[in-house]
Amino acid sequence: SFLADLLRDEADEYEYYDEYTQPEQEPFLQQQFSEDPDWFESFFGYSDTKKDPCSSNPCKNNGECENRGSRFSCLCPEPYAGTTCEKVKNMCLEKRCHRGDCLITLTPPYFQCSCNHPYNSPDCRQASSPCRPNPCKNGGTCIRHRIRSKFTCECPEPFRGRFCEIGPDDCYGEASSEYRGKVNQAANGKTCLHWNSHLLLDYTINAFMEDADAYGIGEHNFCRSPDEDEKPWCYIRKNHKVEWDFCDISPCSGTAEESPWPTDSPTDPPGSNEMFKICGQPEIQRTVKR
Amino acid sequence: TTAGKHPWMASLQMKTSKRNRHFCGGVLIKPCWVLTAGHCIEQPAENLQVVLGKQNLKKREHQEQIFDVEKIIVHSKYKEKDGIPHNDIALLKLKPVDGHCAVETKYVKTVCLPDFFFPAGTDCFISGWGATETDEVSRQLLDANVKLISQRKCNSPTAYDHVLDESMFCAGNLQRPRADSCQGDSGGPLTCIENGSYYVYGLVSWGDGCGLKNKPGVYTQVTTFLSWIKSKIRSESR
Numbered sequence: 310s311f312l313a314d315l316l317r318d319e320a321d322e323y324e325y326y327d328e329y330t331q332p333e334q335e336p337f338l339q340q341q342f343s344e345d346p347d348w349f350e351s352f353f354g355y356s357d358t359k360k361d362p363c364s365s366n367p368c369k370n371n372g373e374c375e376n377r378g379s380r381f382s383c384l385c386p387e388p389y390a391g392t393t394c395e396k397v398k399n400m401c402l403e404k405r406c407h408r409g410d411c412l413i414t415l416t417p418p419y420f421q422c423s424c425n426h427p428y429n430s431p432d433c434r435q436a437s438s439p440c441r442p443n444p445c446k447n448g449g450t451c452i453r454h455r456i457r458s459k460f461t462c463e464c465p466e467p468f469r470g471r472f473c474e475i476g477p478d479d480c481y482g483e484a485s486s487e488y489r490g491k492v493n494q495a496a497n498g499k500t501c502l503h504w505n506s507h508l509l510l511d512y513t514i515n516a517f518m519e520d521a522d523a524y525g526i527g528e529h530n531f532c533r534s535p536d537e538d539e540k541p542w543c544y545i546r547k548n549h550k551v552e553w554d555f556c557d558i559s560p561c562s563g564t565a566e567e568s569p570w571p572t573d574s575p576t577d578p579p580g581s582n583e584m585f586k587i588c589g590q591p592e593i594q595r596t597v598k599r
Numbered sequence: 600t601t602a603g604k605h606p607w608m609a610s611l612q613m614k615t616s617k618r619n620r621h622f623c624g625g626v627l628i629k630p631c632w633v634l635t636a637g638h639c640i641e642q643p644a645e646n647l648q649v650v651l652g653k654q655n656l657k658k659r660e661h662q663e664q665i666f667d668v669e670k671i672i673v674h675s676k677y678k679e680k681d682g683i684p685h686n687d688i689a690l691l692k693l694k695p696v697d698g699h700c701a702v703e704t705k706y707v708k709t710v711c712l713p714d715f716f717f718p719a720g721t722d723c724f725i726s727g728w729g730a731t732e733t734d735e736v737s738r739q740l741l742d743a744n745v746k747l748i749s750q751r752k753c754n755s756p757t758a759y760d761h762v763l764d765e766s767m768f769c770a771g772n773l774q775r776p777r778a779d780s781c782q783g784d785s786g787g788p789l790t791c792i793e794n795g796s797y798y799v800y801g802l803v804s805w806g807d808g809c810g811l812k813n814k815p816g817v818y819t820q821v822t823t824f825l826s827w828i829k830s831k832i833r834s835e836s837r
Contacts, residue, residue, distance in 0.1 A: 588711035591604055591606055593603035
């Protein structure tokens with residue numbers, strides 16, 4: 310049990326490090342121009358009858374479109390940037406969350422530290438007592454470790470999770486993309502990164518992607534499966550790198566783990582004079598003893 | 600994978616003086632016919648052999664069936680442009696042994712040819728003895744699940760930027776590094792299930808690296824070549 314605790318603790322131990330060294334960008338409204346160069350208009354003799362470049366509302370995320378003759382520019386509200394305000398700026402460049410992760414938020418100051426328990430805001434530097442008040446939910450018992458900031462929640466059946474917050478109803482059904490539960494731990498024991506973590510800004514799946522809400526993705530770190538993978542997953546930080554892993558979630562009862570094999574009984578092998586009459590039907594058993 | 604899970608899987612091997620060398624995959628569609636990738640064909644038929652029912656390349660296995668190749672038919676429009684194979688498909692006609700080609704067993708079976716489309720997002724299967732993270736060839740037959748990717752997404756600027764034509768499609772994952780086919784898997788099957796039967800929907804063809812984000816595996820679209828396959832087999836069987 311001690312070893313298991315130790316492993317669980319170690320699975321989530323990491324140091325903050327500075328990843329981004331880009332120069333700071335314009336802090337407020339950022340002007341971006343469309344692509345046509347200056348000489349374009351005079352060379353091709355654009356007339357006044359040319360269509361208003363702002364008429365198609367090219368600026369995303371409530372960006373304000375400014376007509377510049379044949380061109381447009383977008384005034385992007387924080388934290389957005391890019392020609393059409395389609396990008397999210399890394400507002401965490403100057404922020405250090407020592408024992409936590411810096412998240413991008415859509416309200417001022419546009420960043421926030423999410424601290425690992427028991428470290429506290431604003432910069433996750435100071436730890437409070439890990440077991441007081443008891444962070445364990447559902448009647449879990451908090452056990453302190455020798456290291457001051459470490460703790461383990463001992464959960465009563467059937468609850469589990471770092472804070473015993475996961476109940477038996479927290480499971481995924483046949484469509485993994487519909488999972489909206491609160492598991493936030495990967496199968497390897499690591500805690501999931503928040504979908505709005507600054508570490509995920511370069512990833513196509515994050516809290517700022519199109520239709521994030523529809524996929525249940527937002528300012529949280531619960532496992533999800535927006536790409537309808539075999540089960541819910543999340544991004545984790547491992548050895549100073551962002552990786553992903555499936556989550557420690559069970560299929561709901563009645564939902565068998567997906568099997569690539571047909572559920573019908575295998576077709577009887579045809580007689581030698583009827584060879585290859587049936588295509589695409591393997592004979593082997595669908596389950597294999599491990 | 601386990602023996603018999605992909606009984607249509609073929610190993611194309613080059614006959615050498617020492618040990619025969621696997622170089623590509625293939626898929627059994629008729630007792631005497633194996634489908635493979637056009638770019639796998641660089642050798643004359645007499646230098647090739649096709650092994651069916653194989654699991655471990657390094658062992659002699661009781662369930663294996665070995666055939667010489669009687670004829671190679673590479674698609675007439677097969678071409679390589681900027682290193683990318685187009686119309687990447689070929690048929691191998693097996694040379695009968697004792698008057699017959701493949702004999703159906705638990706480990707050797709034909710796969711179905713699809714005359715319909717599977718939608719993007721369908722879970723399909725790939726198999727082969729190709730390169731892994733650690734080795735150039737896997738001695739054991741490996742398999743993996745991949746999802747079909749829409750042509751629009753795979754031809755987007757962040758992926759293959761309009762390189763794909765109608766003879767190809769992608770499968771795998773665009774957002775994250777996931778299971779993928781690799782060198783040595785070429786010509787092998789991508790199968791999908793419909794009504795409990797496996798259909799060869801793609802042939803392993805090419806890709807930028809292996810298992811990279813935004814660069815999924817590209818497969819020959821078998822449905823595009825359905826009439827070509829049928830007409831070649833029909834004319835050869837007459």
